[in-house]
Amino acid sequence: MNKSGLFKYFRDALKRRRVGELLVAKGLITPQDLRNALRTHQETRAPLGQIFVEQAAISKTQLRLILLKQTALHTCMALLLCMASLSGGAKKSRADMIKDVPAQISLVSASSEFKRVASYPAFYGTQEKRSSNLSAFTKWTSMFDRFDQQLKQSASSRIVREWQENLRGIEGQSLKAMADRVNDLVNEKRYIVDSKNWGQSDYWATPVEFLQRGGDCEDFAIMKYAALRSLGVPEERLRVAIVQDTQKNIPHAVLVVYTEAGAYLLDNQIKRLISAEKGSRYRPIYSINRQAWWLHSAPTKTIIASAE
Template sequence: MPICRWFIWMIAAAVLASGGAAEAKSYPPLFGTKEIGSANWNFKKGVVPEWRGMLGRWKSGAPCESKICTSKNWAALVSQVKGAGDPMAQIKAANALMNKNPYIEDQNNWGKTEFWATSYEYLKKSGDCEDYSIAKYMLLKEAGIPIENMRIFSVRVRSLGGIGHAILVVYQGNKAWVLDNRTPSVMDASLIKLEFQPVMSLNENQWWYHLPGK
């Protein structure tokens, strides 16, 4: 399964430009890191404006039908996830449904090195790692999973030489679960903590910068 290449230096630049910290949700930091949280969204480059730009185009799920987006099958996907059963079953269903789409690099899809697609843009044109993660996040949000229980993580994959990647992490049942486009399984984060080196994570409430732990 292909893995996308994130511009990690853009994340670092955003963090250096940030001001003020916000208290993170009381979950233990993942993958052995320390977290610095912030609700300062005033950045012009990097991950934060990509995320905010995507949310602006998403318009809280307002219908979309054009050459680059479609909301045609979204309600059916939400219904499938809601009908899967308990929250853990819903998480597994969202991961499986979104992972069916083909992996396409942003350059090939959008003519630029980095583009964060809305779920409707993803349904129309598919996408790369952060696009899978966004679609799963929005699908689970629609199914009733609280946004404070979810984060999209920018990580380096240690087993692949530190290449940049994106995953969705969902907190459920006192555990953190990793949803990755490279695998059909939903994984217990504590069992793969050496695989990922987090750089930054975010949801609609705030973002977190991750520092190496002890």
């Protein structure tokens, strides 16, 4: 199996390795037990694993073993990403090879009003390892290729123009204010899982496809990224981040925005902007934009942001 195949294997395995689904598969709980626990989770927001233990469905030891397996999968995927970054060779896909498609739908002439950020807050205090080799991220790079082709089609251009009308009047505000408004607008769109929407488990939709059909968490994050880019926000202020939702024990995607007031997450699960500098719900795995990707590891001391 090649590296892209291994990457897909671990990514798909992570999607399948939800605590409830694992327990059902092992025969430790019934599907009805899982549905009851999910209802309790919606009411109390308690982690599913904690609910199963409190209901005596599983022991603390069984829960610990399942969580260890999840951690091992995340570690394997992180190692694979590092290997791909270090050995791209002739097939290397670098940031300067990815066309700046969002710039084609910009509502402003330039992003010069934004000062260059001298340092960035650590995402949830994690350590970050940066690489400009994007060869492992074919879902991300191919999304830009499709987006570029779609903008040449009259039907897609009409969809984009209609969306731009929704954004007019937002440009020129503070970055935090623009991010807040974009988060509200995009979160009004339809949520639908990829298996139902596209017939596959992990499809990264273009903004045009999202506006037509809705999407799941990474599609919401990509749409917010494209919207803020069209409002003149520079690339280095934005990252799509893949995280582990520790409450639901599933992978999730959000957009990180680095504003003058700090770093914030734009999340389709949460209506308001939340801090990207401190919190316990999400565990960052990696983040990405057109310039690079960042591997996140164990928390360290938070770096204070400053601007020149």
